[in-house]
Amino acid sequence: MLVNTPDFDKLALGEILDPIESQPANLLPMLQAIEGRYRYLPKEAMVEVALRLKIPKSRVFAVANFYKALSLTPKGERIFTVCQGTACHLRGAPSLIASLEKALGISLGQCSKDGRNGLESVNCLGACAMAPVVTVDGEVHGAMTAKKVSELI
Numbered sequence: 001m002l003v004n005t006p007d008f009d010k011l012a013l014g015e016i017l018d019p020i021e022s023q024p025a026n027l028l029p030m031l032q033a034i035e036g037r038y039r040y041l042p043k044e045a046m047v048e049v050a051l052r053l054k055i056p057k058s059r060v061f062a063v064a065n066f067y068k069a070l071s072l073t074p075k076g077e078r079i080f081t082v083c084q085g086t087a088c089h090l091r092g093a094p095s096l097i098a099s100l101e102k103a104l105g106i107s108l109g110q111c112s113k114d115g116r117n118g119l120e121s122v123n124c125l126g127a128c129a130m131a132p133v134v135t136v137d138g139e140v141h142g143a144m145t146a147k148k149v150s151e152l153i
């Protein structure tokens with residue numbers, strides 16, 4: 001799903017893309033820079049990348065869709081990530097997801113309507129000894145419980 005940004009700022013996009021040389025080899029660096037600024041890839045930004053690189057929009061969208069680190073939908077200003085790897089799953093990740101969904105009023109993979117909170121999952125964060133693990137904007141919190149999750153919020 002491609003999402004337009006109501007307050008999309010083309011000037012800000014120029015500041016992001018102008019320092020990157022406009023050649024097709026820089027497609028991924030451009031998308032990463034946009035993702036770094038907006039925390040997802042607005043449709044307008046991907047169209048601008050295609051124009052700058054003189055490549056088909058379909059190629060930009062295909063690359064954007066391929067990499068898990070790139071998102072076509074808004075993620076939220078603050079991102080809660082629940083590990084659903086085996087260790088975390090066995091130690092209660094599903095109940096943590098349920099707690100977060102209830103507290104944030106969103107489902108896994110969604111962003112709140114005000115754009116403040118996002119909820120996503122990963123397969124393993126490499127911190128299995130601390131299971132179950134939740135990150136908030138990349139900050140790792142181990143041995144999580146529903147109570148600790150509510151304190152994070």
Ligand code: FES
Nearest residue numbers: 083085088125127
């Ligand atoms: S399974 Fe969750 S950190 Fe590895």
